[in-house]
Amino acid sequence: MVVAKVWRLARRPVGTPRLEDFVLEEEVLPACGEGDVIVEAVALSVDPYMRYRARLIPLNSVMFGTQVAKVIESKNPKWPVGTHLVHCEGWRTHTRLTTQDFKDKPLFTSPLPEMGDLPKSLGIGLLGMPGNTAYFGLLDLCKPKAGDTVLVNGAAGAVGSAVVQIAKIKGCTVIAFAGSDEKVAWVKELGADHVFNYKTTSIGDALSKAAPKGINIYFDNVGGKFTAEALHHMADFGCVALCGAISTYNEERKEDVATPTGAFKESVLITKQLRVEGFLIYRWGNRWFEGLNQIRDWILQGKLKYKETVVHGFEKMPSAFIGLFQGENIGKAVVML
Numbered sequence: 001m002v003v004a005k006v007w008r009l010a011r012r013p014v015g016t017p018r019l020e021d022f023v024l025e026e027e028v029l030p031a032c033g034e035g036d037v038i039v040e041a042v043a044l045s046v047d048p049y050m051r052y053r054a055r056l057i058p059l060n061s062v063m064f065g066t067q068v069a070k071v072i073e074s075k076n077p078k079w080p081v082g083t084h085l086v087h088c089e090g091w092r093t094h095t096r097l098t099t100q101d102f103k104d105k106p107l108f109t110s111p112l113p114e115m116g117d118l119p120k121s122l123g124i125g126l127l128g129m130p131g132n133t134a135y136f137g138l139l140d141l142c143k144p145k146a147g148d149t150v151l152v153n154g155a156a157g158a159v160g161s162a163v164v165q166i167a168k169i170k171g172c173t174v175i176a177f178a179g180s181d182e183k184v185a186w187v188k189e190l191g192a193d194h195v196f197n198y199k200t201t202s203i204g205d206a207l208s209k210a211a212p213k214g215i216n217i218y219f220d221n222v223g224g225k226f227t228a229e230a231l232h233h234m235a236d237f238g239c240v241a242l243c244g245a246i247s248t249y250n251e252e253r254k255e256d257v258a259t260p261t262g263a264f265k266e267s268v269l270i271t272k273q274l275r276v277e278g279f280l281i282y283r284w285g286n287r288w289f290e291g292l293n294q295i296r297d298w299i300l301q302g303k304l305k306y307k308e309t310v311v312h313g314f315e316k317m318p319s320a321f322i323g324l325f326q327g328e329n330i331g332k333a334v335v336m337l
């Protein structure tokens with residue numbers, strides 16, 4: 001019999017999530033039936049979108065999320081004991097996956113890419129959903145050309161740090177923003193041309209100096225006031241890729257009402273004839289391993305670097321998650337068991 005530890009959403013977070021919004025419980029897993037496996041978590045992801053999901057999932061359900069896990073019991077010849085996979089059954093130490101799970105969620109219940117000597121935790125980071133978010137969000141949606149000026153915020157994070165580097169691989173000039181001097185130093189090491197601490201720098205002044213001819217591509221991870229300012233610095237016919245808006249996730253607002261920060265100014269969008277496109281990475285589910293294979297090649301060629309902010313212990317899931325909103329992570333935030 002396998003007993004899983006799970007984190008459930010005990011209360012709807014109000015503003016920034018708090019530890020008391022989550023409760024740790026145990027769950028006895030049913031034995032494997034034909035085609036089932038039981039997996040043990042190796043590395044669990046905490047991601048900003050979980051704050052958005054916490055508004056939607058039923059109270060007391062297990063928090064949504066992805067993890068790298070190892071098969072410890074198997075009645076499925078495709079998944080023998082000892083193999084590793086990525087699944088999206090959330091904040092739990094052990095999970096029983098059925099053949100239906102593998103059928104229903106092919107994108108988020110998939111084999112761990114061949115890692116070689118790379119850490120398996122990359123399967124929830126650069127060699128997983130965040131990495132592909134940067135890859136497809138920048139290359140497919142924005143189609144950068146050599147010489148383009150690319151603006152990226154959240155630039156020391158899992159997605160942002162990959163966008164910085166992929167934009168440099170494509171010959172772009174990169175303007176990056178992050179929330180501490182330590183992060184600024186790292187993003188400079190990644191090759192960004194202009195890097196600013198948005199907490200101590202006027203965004204408008206920085207962009208006027210760094211992009212006097214305007215920004216061709218804005219890869220937005222933050223939204224809100226940052227975006228309200230950044231739009232004024234776009235070059236005509238520029239592209240805005242709305243990846244995320246983490247500055248707004250903790251705002252309390254009535255559903256379907258614009259956030260108080262009100263990022264979008266139609267007059268600017270129209271007069272600059274901007275293309276603004278929101279996206280979710282599972283748009284590219286049918287090309288998942290195209291992105292991951294290219295990213296792995298770039299890592300092995302030394303063209304893509306990564307950092308992980310690792311905390312140890314399943315009991316740390318809520319604090320690691322909350323830390324995202326305090327900027328505690330550099331690179332991908334990971335909880336290792």
Ligand SMILES: NC(=O)C1=CN([C@@H]2O[C@H](COP(=O)(O)OP(=O)(O)OC[C@H]3O[C@@H](n4cnc5c(N)ncnc54)[C@H](OP(=O)(O)O)[C@@H]3O)[C@@H](O)[C@H]2O)C=CC1
Pocket residue numbers: 047048049129130133154155156157158159160177178179180183221222242243244245246247248279280281282324325326327328329330331332333
């Ligand atoms: N569209 C899609 O399919 C996907 C979208 N996303 C989105 O991409 C963005 C980045 O995600 P991810 O890389 O996983 O997270 P990160 O690894 O970047 O971690 C979050 C970071 O956001 C920054 N941040 C937190 N609060 C604020 C704030 N109020 N204002 C500005 N910056 C803030 C912090 O860095 P700092 O110190 O710089 O403030 C923090 O470290 C998120 O908006 C996320 O929702 C992610 C995956 C898929």
Ligand SMILES: CCCCCC(=O)/C=C/[C@@H]1[C@@H](C/C=C\CCCC(=O)O)[C@@H](O)C[C@H]1O
Pocket residue numbers: 048049052053129243244245280281282
């Ligand atoms: C306003 C929320 C923006 C979230 C951006 C982001 O980080 C998306 C991440 C997705 C995530 C799906 C989460 C929310 C999408 C809303 C629709 C839904 O499916 O509930 C997860 O599936 C991995 C990333 O693709």
